[in-house]
Amino acid sequence: MTNxxxxxxxxxxxxxxxxxxxxxxxxxxxxxxxxLGAIVIFIMFTVADTTGxxxxxxxxxxxxxxxxxxGIVSVFVALLMIGGEFDLxxxxxxxxxxxxxxxxxxxxxMNVWLAILCTLVMAAVVGFVNGILVVxxxxxxxxxxxxxxxxxxGVNLAATKAVTGTVxxxxxxxxDGYDSARAIFASTFKVAGADFQITVIWWIIITAIxxxxxxxxxxxxxxxxxxxxxxxxxxxxxxxxxxxxxxxMLTSLSASLVGVMFLLRLHGMQAGQxxxxxxxxxxxxxxxxxxxxxxxxxxxxxxxxxxxxGFAAVGIPYALWDQDWVSTFLGVILFAAVLINLTISxxxxxxxx
Amino acid sequence: xxxxxxxxxxAAVEAAAGTEAAPPAxxxxxxxxxxxxxxxxxxxxxxxxxxxxxxxxxxxxLGDNGAGKSTLIKILSGVHKPTxxxxxxxxxxxxFSSPRDALARGIATVFQxxxxxxxxxxxxxxxxxxxxxxxxxPLGLMAVKEAQRMTKSALLEMGIDLRDTNQAIGTLxxxxxxxxxxxxxxxxGAKVLILDEPTSALGVRQSGIVLKYILAARxxxxxxxxxxxxxxxxxxxxxxxxxxxxxxxxASFVRGKVELEDLIQAMAGGAELESLAHxxxxxxx
Numbered sequence: 001m002t003n004x005x006x007x008x009x010x011x012x013x014x015x016x017x018x019x020x021x022x023x024x025x026x027x028x029x030x031x032x033x034x035x036l037g038a039i040v041i042f043i044m045f046t047v048a049d050t051t052g053x054x055x056x057x058x059x060x061x062x063x064x065x066x067x068x069x070x071g072i073v074s075v076f077v078a079l080l081m082i083g084g085e086f087d088l089x090x091x092x093x094x095x096x097x098x099x100x101x102x103x104x105x106x107x108x109x110m111n112v113w114l115a116i117l118c119t120l121v122m123a124a125v126v127g128f129v130n131g132i133l134v135v136x137x138x139x140x141x142x143x144x145x146x147x148x149x150x151x152x153x154g155v156n157l158a159a160t161k162a163v164t165g166t167v168x169x170x171x172x173x174x175x176d177g178y179d180s181a182r183a184i185f186a187s188t189f190k191v192a193g194a195d196f197q198i199t200v201i202w203w204i205i206i207t208a209i210x211x212x213x214x215x216x217x218x219x220x221x222x223x224x225x226x227x228x229x230x231x232x233x234x235x236x237x238x239x240x241x242x243x244x245x246x247x248x249m250l251t252s253l254s255a256s257l258v259g260v261m262f263l264l265r266l267h268g269m270q271a272g273q274x275x276x277x278x279x280x281x282x283x284x285x286x287x288x289x290x291x292x293x294x295x296x297x298x299x300x301x302x303x304x305x306x307x308x309x310g311f312a313a314v315g316i317p318y319a320l321w322d323q324d325w326v327s328t329f330l331g332v333i334l335f336a337a338v339l340i341n342l343t344i345s346x347x348x349x350x351x352x353x
Numbered sequence: 354x355x356x357x358x359x360x361x362x363x364a365a366v367e368a369a370a371g372t373e374a375a376p377p378a379x380x381x382x383x384x385x386x387x388x389x390x391x392x393x394x395x396x397x398x399x400x401x402x403x404x405x406x407x408x409x410x411x412x413x414x415l416g417d418n419g420a421g422k423s424t425l426i427k428i429l430s431g432v433h434k435p436t437x438x439x440x441x442x443x444x445x446x447x448x449f450s451s452p453r454d455a456l457a458r459g460i461a462t463v464f465q466x467x468x469x470x471x472x473x474x475x476x477x478x479x480x481x482x483x484x485x486x487x488x489x490x491p492l493g494l495m496a497v498k499e500a501q502r503m504t505k506s507a508l509l510e511m512g513i514d515l516r517d518t519n520q521a522i523g524t525l526x527x528x529x530x531x532x533x534x535x536x537x538x539x540x541x542g543a544k545v546l547i548l549d550e551p552t553s554a555l556g557v558r559q560s561g562i563v564l565k566y567i568l569a570a571r572x573x574x575x576x577x578x579x580x581x582x583x584x585x586x587x588x589x590x591x592x593x594x595x596x597x598x599x600x601x602x603x604a605s606f607v608r609g610k611v612e613l614e615d616l617i618q619a620m621a622g623g624a625e626l627e628s629l630a631h632x633x634x635x636x637x638x
Binding site for chain 2: 025216217218221224228229234237238291296
């Protein structure tokens with residue numbers, strides 16, 4: 001016995017981490033790269049600002065107005081990515097939901113609240129279909145949801161035209177319950193004179209809920225496991241397929257919520273609304289430290305990613321730069337952030353992997 | 354594999370196991386196969402396999418590539434159903450339709466590469482599928498601190514001392530990862546622990562670590578099924594040895610009545626190995 005103990009104790013010493021310093025623990029946080037990036041970009045736009053408004057509460061109301069709807073969906077796109085899947089139909093789903101709710105209200109005279117409920121059910125069904133197709137066919141979710149994307153894009157245009165004769169649904173403010181629904185989903189509130197969108201509150205609450213869901217619940221453990229190694233997860237008794245399907249449904253529901261918010265705020269919806277947004281969501285999630293292969297990431301990170309987009313959307317015109325460069329800017333940010341995240345996580349893991 | 358290292362580990366494992374081999378426990382075997390066969394279409398993967406696995410012993414299943422080891426594991430762990438014969442757990446005939454059924458009967462399988470999720474922390478891996486919760490299960494909050502503490506103490510019980518259970522399990526060595534997987538199965542009450550080639554991808558030291566934890570599991574009364582193609586490793590820890598070749602059981606031995614050479618001979622098919630040894634020595638000469 002003694003003989004063996006001595007022979008293993010020196011093995012143990014040179015192979016395990018003897019202590020974990022605080023900065024290593026900080027560096028292991030997946031959202032660190034996004035946070036550092038957000039600080040640098042904030043300072044950059046504050047310096048470049050020509051209006052003197054960027055770093056004020058009014059400025060904050062501006063960039064959070066842009067960031068909130070992106071952030072709400074990004075958080076769930078991030079959970080889905082951690083679970084190892086993509087959803088390219090999340091952007092178009094915003095439009096589909098707004099149009100669906102709008103048509104229920106204007107064409108069927110449905111109560112606004114009932115229409116919202118029906119829309120959420122419809123979105124859950126679409127998410128379920130995405131999920132079941134992915135887990136049953138074993139096709140990459142990239143392909144499955146790309147198909148859903150195009151199907152919905154076509155339906156949005158064709159159905160809207162067929163019913164209304166135009167490419168827009170309007171007049172929803174005539175529906176019953178419009179005012180109360182608008183107060184909840186599309187009003188503003190004042191903070192020291194600055195008008196913030198209520199969507200910001202939704203965004204913060206949803207980020208907090210998603211963070212608890214991911215890091216503290218059993219379901220969160222299943223998300224990490226499903227994306228990290230689906231086979232190992234199955235061997236440990238994790239219901240991987242169910243986890244993925246639920247994630248697709250949550251993503252679709254979050255897009256639907258944003259669709260309803262836009263519908264109420266704009267009093268109507270264009271048939272093309274939301275198309276292209278899916279890339280913003282994926283960029284936010286990737287900037288926020290989500291691994292594209294699944295298994296790692298954070299909800300807070302995705303929200304910080306969305307905030308960076310808000311900085312760019314407001315900061316670029318404030319700096320009197322050409323607005324057309326926003327996409328280029330986001331492209332560069334995406335590449336830089338993912339590279340930094342990768343470097344940091346490699347360092348934190350001690351050069352492995 | 355260096356001869357010296359091998360002997361060192363052998364001596365160490367021998368010491369840990371106690372000099373006397375524990376006699377197989379009396380009573381009902383934890384697992385029993387009676388004339389079990391498995392065919393896939395016209396291919397006969399296994400034929401007339403009979404074996405029994407007792408609690409508190411290590412049963413080694415040895416075989417070269419293609420001997421039918423994987424098929425046997427898959428039957429024991431509930432992935433495949435046997436096409437003939439009887440499979441008994443605690444003396445009762447069973448028919449598993451999935452690994453979950455087997456797990457529910459206390460049969461845990463640790464697959465070589467598929468035991469843990471590398472990016473997840475050690476404690477998350479440890480509790481994966483058995484998360485400690487308060488409240489409604491999937492949405493129940495995990496007591497994180499409690500889980501970390503339990504992971505640490507459960508690993509210590511198996512003699513694995515890791516300071517930080519919050520680090521990604523992928524940062525551990527292969528042997529340590531297997532050890533955590535073994536500790537997990539034991540902690541969550543596995544009565545039978547099936548290990549699929551746990552040492553095949555590991556170096557000598559790492560293999561030694563895993564062999565030590567196999568014995569630790571045995572000490573706790575677990576029936577261990579150790580599948581390997583390495584007779585040295587099997588000989589160090591095994592109480593009973595079954596040899597498979599081309600889907601058939603060609604020999605079985607009990608500890609104390611068999612020498613390492615016999616195992617190697619039987620595994621390689623005796624005469625074949627002798628001629629091979631002759632060939633090699635003529636090249637070397």
